[in-house]
Amino acid sequence: MSQVVATQIRVGMVINVDGDLYRVTKTQHVTPGKGVACMQTKLKNIFNGKNLEKRFRSADRVERVSVVGATMQYLYNDPTGFYFMDMQTFDQICLDPDFVGDKKWYLVNEQEYTVLMVDTTPVDIELPTSVEFTVTMAPPEIRKATASSSLRPVEVANGLTVQAPTFIKEGDRIRVNPETGEYIDRVK
Numbered sequence: 001m002s003q004v005v006a007t008q009i010r011v012g013m014v015i016n017v018d019g020d021l022y023r024v025t026k027t028q029h030v031t032p033g034k035g036v037a038c039m040q041t042k043l044k045n046i047f048n049g050k051n052l053e054k055r056f057r058s059a060d061r062v063e064r065v066s067v068v069g070a071t072m073q074y075l076y077n078d079p080t081g082f083y084f085m086d087m088q089t090f091d092q093i094c095l096d097p098d099f100v101g102d103k104k105w106y107l108v109n110e111q112e113y114t115v116l117m118v119d120t121t122p123v124d125i126e127l128p129t130s131v132e133f134t135v136t137m138a139p140p141e142i143r144k145a146t147a148s149s150s151l152r153p154v155e156v157a158n159g160l161t162v163q164a165p166t167f168i169k170e171g172d173r174i175r176v177n178p179e180t181g182e183y184i185d186r187v188k
Contacts, residue, residue, distance in 0.1 A: 004064045006039040006056035014123060016045065016063040017054060018179070019046045021046045021118060030055075046123045049101070067123065069114040082107065084115060097123060105160045106131045106178040129177040132187055133157055135164070135172045 013024045022043035030039040036057055043052045052179040056062060081094040106127050114126040133156035151163040162176055164183040173187035
């Protein structure tokens with residue numbers, strides 16, 4: 001673990017604050033007219049998901065935690081958790097449903113993901129920039145309803161509901177942004 005000056009804190013970094021691990025979600029360097037410049041941060045606890053806003057003086061030193069990415073294949077899930085297999089050692093790990101959270105909607109069986117680890121403890125799952133789904137349910141298109149593009153809810157194979165354009169119908173493959181849950185485009 002290394003020490004960094006507070007002004008070097010960046011979004012996505014994992015830091016140790018008062019013995020707990022936090023992922024930095026937002027940073028802002030504040031230089032008031034009077035007083036000392038500081039780094040205003042928003043942090044999310046890796047283990048319990050609680051948010052914390054913390055202000056560091058520019059000269060403060062913060063403990064940066066080393067995070068290593070392991071390529072893992074998503075196997076399946078059951079009520080106890082989500083199972084991944086390390087592609088190098090073939091060891092399996094089970095991640096708690098609370099840890100996975102809303103990312104569960106974007107996990108596809110047998111697809112590889114990068115699971116970020118601190119020592120041997122998983123701290124996050126990196127999702128791809130887009131995920132492809134097959135539309136299983138779409139309401140019928142209403143012809144000449146409007147001249148502008150409008151969105152309507154469609155359901156994809158895993159049960160996720162996505163707002164998609166009216167021309168999307170059952171059986172189409174669509175791409176969804178896992179960060180926002182928004183429709184990107186139709187797969188040809």
